[in-house]
Amino acid sequence: xxxxxxxxxVNFMRLRxxxxxxxxxxxxxxxxxLGVNSLNWGLDFTGGTLIEVGYEDAxxxxxxxxxxxxxxxxxAIVQNFGSSQDVLIRIAPRDGVKAVTIGEQVLAALxxxxxxxxxxxxEFVGPNVGEELTExxxxxxxxxxxxxxxxxxxxxxxRFALGSVSALMHDVILTLGLFSVLQIEFDLTVLxxxxxxxxxxxxxxxxxxxxxxxNFRKIRKGEPVEIINISLTQTLNRTIITSLTxxxxxxxxxxxxxxxxxxxxxxxxxxxxxxxxxxxxxASSVALALGISKEDLMPPQVxxxxxxxxxxx
Amino acid sequence: xLNKNSIWxxxxxxxxxxxxxxxxxxxxxxxxxxxxxxxGRDAVVTENTVEQVNAVLxxxxxxVKRVEFENEQILVRVSDSDTQLIARESLEQxxxxxxxxxxNLAPDTPEWLEGLGGAPMKLGLDLRGGVHFLMEVxxxxxxxxxxxxxESGFRTSLREEGIRYRGVKQVDDHVDITFRDEDxxxxxxxxxxxxxxxxxFNQIDDLTLRAVFAESKLQExxxxxxxxxxxxxxNRVNQLGVAEPLVQKQxxxxxVVQLPGIQDTARAKEILNATAxxxxxxxxxxxxxxxxxxxxxxxxxxxxxxQQGIPQLLEKRIMLTGSHIIDANSGVDEYGxxxxxxxxxxxxxxxxxxxxxGNIGKPMATVFIEYKSTGERNKEGKLVFEKHEQVxxxxxxxxxxxxxxxxxxxxxxxxxxxxxxxLRAGALIAPIQIVEERTVGPSLGKENIELGMQAIMYxxxxxxxxxxxxxxxxxxxxxxxxxxxxVMIVGIMSMIPGATLTxxxxxxxxxxxxxxxxxxxxxxxxxxxxxxxxxSPQQAIHQGYDSAFSTILDANITTFxxxxxxxxxxxxxxxxxxxxxxxxxxxxxxxxxxxxxVIVNAVWGGRRVEKLAI
Numbered sequence: 001x002x003x004x005x006x007x008x009x010v011n012f013m014r015l016r017x018x019x020x021x022x023x024x025x026x027x028x029x030x031x032x033x034l035g036v037n038s039l040n041w042g043l044d045f046t047g048g049t050l051i052e053v054g055y056e057d058a059x060x061x062x063x064x065x066x067x068x069x070x071x072x073x074x075x076a077i078v079q080n081f082g083s084s085q086d087v088l089i090r091i092a093p094r095d096g097v098k099a100v101t102i103g104e105q106v107l108a109a110l111x112x113x114x115x116x117x118x119x120x121x122x123e124f125v126g127p128n129v130g131e132e133l134t135e136x137x138x139x140x141x142x143x144x145x146x147x148x149x150x151x152x153x154x155x156x157x158x159r160f161a162l163g164s165v166s167a168l169m170h171d172v173i174l175t176l177g178l179f180s181v182l183q184i185e186f187d188l189t190v191l192x193x194x195x196x197x198x199x200x201x202x203x204x205x206x207x208x209x210x211x212x213x214x215n216f217r218k219i220r221k222g223e224p225v226e227i228i229n230i231s232l233t234q235t236l237n238r239t240i241i242t243s244l245t246x247x248x249x250x251x252x253x254x255x256x257x258x259x260x261x262x263x264x265x266x267x268x269x270x271x272x273x274x275x276x277x278x279x280x281x282x283a284s285s286v287a288l289a290l291g292i293s294k295e296d297l298m299p300p301q302v303x304x305x306x307x308x309x310x311x312x313x
Numbered sequence: 314x315l316n317k318n319s320i321w322x323x324x325x326x327x328x329x330x331x332x333x334x335x336x337x338x339x340x341x342x343x344x345x346x347x348x349x350x351x352x353g354r355d356a357v358v359t360e361n362t363v364e365q366v367n368a369v370l371x372x373x374x375x376x377v378k379r380v381e382f383e384n385e386q387i388l389v390r391v392s393d394s395d396t397q398l399i400a401r402e403s404l405e406q407x408x409x410x411x412x413x414x415x416x417n418l419a420p421d422t423p424e425w426l427e428g429l430g431g432a433p434m435k436l437g438l439d440l441r442g443g444v445h446f447l448m449e450v451x452x453x454x455x456x457x458x459x460x461x462x463x464e465s466g467f468r469t470s471l472r473e474e475g476i477r478y479r480g481v482k483q484v485d486d487h488v489d490i491t492f493r494d495e496d497x498x499x500x501x502x503x504x505x506x507x508x509x510x511x512x513x514f515n516q517i518d519d520l521t522l523r524a525v526f527a528e529s530k531l532q533e534x535x536x537x538x539x540x541x542x543x544x545x546x547x548n549r550v551n552q553l554g555v556a557e558p559l560v561q562k563q564x565x566x567x568x569v570v571q572l573p574g575i576q577d578t579a580r581a582k583e584i585l586n587a588t589a590x591x592x593x594x595x596x597x598x599x600x601x602x603x604x605x606x607x608x609x610x611x612x613x614x615x616x617x618x619x620q621q622g623i624p625q626l627l628e629k630r631i632m633l634t635g636s637h638i639i640d641a642n643s644g645v646d647e648y649g650x651x652x653x654x655x656x657x658x659x660x661x662x663x664x665x666x667x668x669x670x671g672n673i674g675k676p677m678a679t680v681f682i683e684y685k686s687t688g689e690r691n692k693e694g695k696l697v698f699e700k701h702e703q704v705x706x707x708x709x710x711x712x713x714x715x716x717x718x719x720x721x722x723x724x725x726x727x728x729x730x731x732x733x734x735x736l737r738a739g740a741l742i743a744p745i746q747i748v749e750e751r752t753v754g755p756s757l758g759k760e761n762i763e764l765g766m767q768a769i770m771y772x773x774x775x776x777x778x779x780x781x782x783x784x785x786x787x788x789x790x791x792x793x794x795x796x797x798x799x800v801m802i803v804g805i806m807s808m809i810p811g812a813t814l815t816x817x818x819x820x821x822x823x824x825x826x827x828x829x830x831x832x833x834x835x836x837x838x839x840x841x842x843x844x845x846x847x848x849s850p851q852q853a854i855h856q857g858y859d860s861a862f863s864t865i866l867d868a869n870i871t872t873f874x875x876x877x878x879x880x881x882x883x884x885x886x887x888x889x890x891x892x893x894x895x896x897x898x899x900x901x902x903x904x905x906x907x908x909x910x911v912i913v914n915a916v917w918g919g920r921r922v923e924k925l926a927i
Contacts, residue, residue, distance in 0.1 A: 052757070103752070104579055120757040122578070126748035129447065140882035144875045151871055189817045192890040195879055196824060199872040199894065203831065206868040214860075238831075238838045245779060245834075246827035249772030253823050256771055258764035260439075264820050 012232045013225045019281040030177020037180045042187030045134050047093040047127035049102040054118035058084040071109035082259030093127050137191050157296050163287035164205040167278040171201045175271050190263040197271030204279035211235050216297040224292055228284045243276045315851040316918030318911055326911050330797055333804030339422040339433045346397040347419035349556045350387040350412055358385050369407040375400050388419055417556030434806045437815035440762050442755035443573035448745045450566045455538040455743040464488050465630050476501045488524045498522055538743045543568055578752050590635035594627045596676040602626040619704035627678050632668040637661025643729035651729035652721045662716030669714045679706045679720050765819035772826050784837055786926035790912050791833040794904040798829050801900040815889035825897030832905030836861040850922040873898050
């Protein structure tokens with residue numbers, strides 16, 4: 001069985017200008033949304049208290065709001081979480097009240113009228129911890145991108161390195177943009193997912209770059225655009241199949257993994273699609289725009305023949 | 314002939330897979346409900362204790378699966394949670410305060426496997442329920458306290474040296490010493506510089522010398538504060554009777570505490586958060602308390618109220634602090650009044666005997682110090698702590714005190730018990746505050762595991778079916794590799810002592826299942842290309858594996874770098890995720906390149922093949 005039977009080379013690069021325009025628009029759109037809506041930062045980043053409780057029957061959110069109002073939690077956000085029996089309550093950080101006991105106070109308020117309420121989780125995060133985390137998360141992403149840049153530049157060529165890092169940044173920005181537009185809560189697990197998107201997209205980009213390098217060395221004649229088209233065509237089947245299997249399991253995770261992992265699955269699902277697109281269009285287009293040529297990719301002159309071949313597995 | 318397996322390749326692949334599978338095995342045996350018995354400070358768990366435990370269990374007719382005695386602790390395995398509760402209560406009653414009795418889940422790993430070091434994966438709190446605290450040590454307070462010590466040190470040494478000074482005062486992060494003339498200042502500066510290397514001295518005006526801690530000393534003070542608090546928190550956690558607690562340093566001034574299975578967070582917090590210490594000081598008899606109350610407090614003294622609100626004039630100099638206390642028990646004295654019996658470490662005993670020797674017949678006060686949060690925050694957003702000091706007893710020193718003595722003058726037996734508990738657990742030398750708290754209910758933990766497992770199963774099934782249809786015989790090979798990969802991840806996660814499976818970690822495994830086929834897809838697509846180019850099946854296999862190798866290597870190494878950075882920078886869920894990601898990358902490379910090659914060579918290699926089912 002074969003997904004796509006391609007007898008001719010697909011002229012991917014013909015669409016590179018429209019693709020660049022599309023990506024630029026999407027990136028700008030993401031920035032605008034991030035600027036206007038910002039991200040719906042989760043508790044991990046903002047600090048505050050989050051309480052998830054389970055009721056035996058469908059919970060009456062209005063009644064819960066009244067109960068909390070009476071106990072001086074006017075600012076509480078009450079919403080269903082996962083099912084109609086499960087309720088999520090969020091309370092912003094506040095001064096003057098012992099923050100660590102808010103969870104117990106809320107639970108007591110809900111139980112005051114004798115309803116049986118099952119505590120599922122309580123999370124309290126101080127405001128400082130959240131701030132540090134934002135810094136740390138951003139730093140982690142920057143360091144990761146830098147190290148990748150250096151590695152790819154060493155193994156391949158600086159134009160490829162810039163190309164793949166642009167593709168990664170493209171994917172990260174669009175994923176953040178999506179979360180900003182849809183206002184999906186951005187918590188620690190989503191951050192982990194965004195970092196996984198980096199890993200996935202990188203994987204894809206390297207595979208494509210590797211083939212481009214190989215073809216530059218193998219095919220003596222031909223313009224860079226042609227060689228890139230040939231390489232993309234050759235790797236297209238692999239690119240689609242791997243994306244497909246990954247999407248398959250992510251769909252399973254999205255539907256079966258539970259409410260806590262929803263954001264994680266959403267980020268990755270989107271990231272895999274965008275990552276696949278970016279490894280085809282962004283990485284190679286950037287390398288091309290930077291003027292990649294055959295000379296850049298010829299193996300360095302070695303004295304002994306075969307010395308630069310990779311060893312057998 | 315191409316594609317023949319060398320015996321070494323087959324053997325090494327087999328051994329690695331077998332070892333991983335062996336260590337993955339404990340995960341399918343499940344867990345027993347268990348009661349764990351640990352020794353307290355004064356007690357030791359011995360064979361006698363085991364007999365005692367057996368006797369209690371027999372007497373109460375509690376059905377037991379097994380009683381194990383190992384590593385100075387006893388583990389009683391029972392069949393269900395009801396029995397576990399009864400067993401815990403009876404044992405707690407029978408054994409008394411000397412022992413900590415905790416409920417636990419013990420892996421039901423067969424003994425031969427346990428003997429090989431086999432144990433199931435450790436589950437994070439999000440998968441089994443429990444409390445996670447992140448605490449911060451208040452360093453400003455620690456440093457201020459050390460400066461106070463330095464302040465009284467200056468007084469003593471300058472007096473002994475005969476250098477006249479006008480005043481010594483501790484403000485914020487420095488101590489200012491003022492002199493009457495520059496000559497005295499010069500002399501003092503020369504003397505003090507030689508005497509203490511931990512401080513740096515700067516002349517800020519003609520008559521004032523300012524002392525601040527040197528950077529190395531500050532570092533030492535901070536490190537010691539965190540270290541000491543960790544020891545103390547560990548003691549306190551033991552009082553809660555928690556099985557497998559975790560108390561660990563995180564960053565420069567934070568401590569992580571994880572208490573699996575704990576639901577009563579209020580009680581846990583009360584015990585962890587209690588910041589109390591004792592100080593022993595002499596009552597100032599040279600000065601008049603009335604003068605002090607009128608605002609003329611002598612510089613070396615301080616007014617502190619007692620429990621009845623009566624002010625006492627005490628010397629500022631601390632004879633001894635609570636950090637030297639190694640044990641404290643409540644009891645009653647010969648008049649039937651509540652008291653606390655205190656034992657000190659040898660250094661504390663020496664200090665105590667030195668400072669009481671010359672003071673027989675004079676009154677000594679015991680000051681109880683507690684740091685309470687005011688609920689307010691300072692400019693940096695940190696909680697403000699208020700120091701509450703109270704004289705809990707004033708007693709005349711009747712004889713030179715040693716390493717054992719009593720505190721009397723307590724209001725009730727309950728107060729004596731609470732004080733003893735706090736002192737026994739050790740006094741935190743610095744206030745700590747909880748900056749993060751996460752509690753996961755046991756039902757949610759169970760649900761998380763079930764949902765995670767389901768997601769893995771469905772995802773795996775979908776990928777297996779797809780690969781089978783798409784690559785036929787080679788799909789079977791890839792599927793064997795995929796399942797082997799999963800077994801290896803579980804095996805390695807179980808083998809690494811520090812690895813904990815968390816919810817994001819499970820998500821990481823699911824992701825690995827999807828991505829792990831990538832290497833095989835790369836190889837198989839190459840083989841197809843080679844076949845299309847008209848190569849023979851044997852050559853196509855050889856060439857396919859060969860040319861895909863460097864691509865796979867590059868692609869995975871870069872992802873691995875990303876994982877490594879996540880591990881280094883991240884905490885909590887990000888760390889959990891990065892561990893599974895890195896292990897997944899390593900195992901998927903191993904299975905996709907080596908394991909499948911061994912199988913492919915065994916099936917197709919070394920013989921004439923007309924057509925490949927790919």
